[in-house]
Amino acid sequence: xLMLLCLLAAAIVGFAAHQGGTCxxxxxxxxxxxxxxxxxxxxxxxxxxxxxxxxxxxxLLGRGASLPGSVPLAPPLLxxxxxxxxxxxxxxxxxxxxxxxxGNGEAHLLxxxxxxxxxxxxxxxxxxxxxxxxxxxxxxxxAGVLLVLGGVLLLGLAWRRLGGLGAARLAATMAAMGAxxxxxxxxxxGWTWADVLIAHARQLPQAGEAAVRASIATLAGALASGWISxxxxxxxxxxxxxxxxxLGGVVMMLGVRLIPGGNDALLLGAAPAGAWSALxxxxxxxxxxxxxxxxxxxxxVAPPARR
Numbered sequence: 672x673l674m675l676l677c678l679l680a681a682a683i684v685g686f687a688a689h690q691g692g693t694c695x696x697x698x699x700x701x702x703x704x705x706x707x708x709x710x711x712x713x714x715x716x717x718x719x720x721x722x723x724x725x726x727x728x729x730x731l732l733g734r735g736a737s738l739p740g741s742v743p744l745a746p747p748l749l750x751x752x753x754x755x756x757x758x759x760x761x762x763x764x765x766x767x768x769x770x771x772x773x774g775n776g777e778a779h780l781l782x783x784x785x786x787x788x789x790x791x792x793x794x795x796x797x798x799x800x801x802x803x804x805x806x807x808x809x810x811x812x813x814a815g816v817l818l819v820l821g822g823v824l825l826l827g828l829a830w831r832r833l834g835g836l837g838a839a840r841l842a843a844t845m846a847a848m849g850a851x852x853x854x855x856x857x858x859x860x861g862w863t864w865a866d867v868l869i870a871h872a873r874q875l876p877q878a879g880e881a882a883v884r885a886s887i888a889t890l891a892g893a894l895a896s897g898w899i900s901x902x903x904x905x906x907x908x909x910x911x912x913x914x915x916x917x918l919g920g921v922v923m924m925l926g927v928r929l930i931p932g933g934n935d936a937l938l939l940g941a942a943p944a945g946a947w948s949a950l951x952x953x954x955x956x957x958x959x960x961x962x963x964x965x966x967x968x969x970x971x972v973a974p975p976a977r978r
Contacts (some may be wrong), residue, residue, distance in 0.1 A: 673880060675681055677854065680686060681855060681886070681892065684848050684851045684855065686771050686892035686893065689770070690900070691771075692771060693767050693771055693848065695714075695767070695934055696816065697768060698710035699964055713829075714938060717850065718822070719822050719828075719850040720826050720847075723822035726738075726815050726944070729809075730811050738808065738857070739932075740811065740946055741804075741945075744948065748762055748801070748948055748952060752926065752955035752959070753955065754923070755922075755930065755956045758918075758922030758936070760963045761915055761918055761922060762780075762916050762920065763916070765863055765956075774897035775906065777906050777908065779906075782916040784920065785863055790870045791869050791924050794924060794929075797936075799925060801929055806945060822943065829842070852935070852939030853939055864934055867886040887933055902928050934953060
């Protein structure tokens with residue numbers, strides 16, 4: 672039963688990521704170019720929903736001890752966040768945004784997995800690897816309850832603000848993604864397509880059938896959304912775009928090894944579990960994207976995000 676729920680949640684994450692046009696690069700650029708903060712507020716809705724559910728689910732399922740804690744505020748964390756932001760801009764999309772664009776049929780992004788594997792190999796050769804400690808919220812306590820209530824408050828405030836901007840549909844979409852993503856990170860760690868790809872490349876034991884099925888369900892959800900919305904058409908941006916995705920994958924994976932985790936894990940997993948370092952990394956990653964948003968040569972060629 673739990674596995675069926677995980678597969679459904681994975682499909683919802685992929686579907687919602689595409690429906691919302693969820694991408695940190697696009698969200699920052701929309702704010703810079705048009706002062707449109709709706710996608711940024713959508714991240715707040717997703718984070719609130721994930722935080723409201725993460726710890727209660729972990730306590731209920733007895734998975735609290737497996738949640739990640741905070742890593743030290745040190746050069747590796749900061750360097751990893753910078754690399755994740757730079758890699759996202761070079762690729763033209765963050766890891767979640769790449770899922771959205773694959774749902775549109777953008778074939779040049781098929782070079783991204785090769786870049787992620789190459790980046791993981793390079794990071795291993797350099798000895799770049801940070802392991803987070805166990806979460807301080809493994810068992811129910813007052814601090815954990817306050818964190819959950821903070822998630823509920825953030826969810827309500829961000830949802831209300833989006834509703835006032837006429838984006839209630841985006842709010843519902845991002846809330847669904849946050850809730851489904853939180854369930855996956857608690858019940859099935861290592862479920863993202865990037866995690867599965869790297870686990871198989873390293874021949875790790877966690878590259879199991881359940882994680883593979885969930886990653887396929889995520890991609891299937893994004894493709895289903897693209898087909899329903901009429902945006903799923905095979906598109907080839909050319910070899911330069913493929914090369915950028917390859918290089919972006921290398922840089923992003925180097926960052927992932929240092930944080931640790933990609934922007935999906937930070938937003939839907941680590942931060943909702945109470946890892947403050949995930950919020951620092953996510954904020955710095957988006958600050959880097961913001962600073963690079965003025966460089967026209969780095970701007971991705973992508974269709975407008977759905978709202």
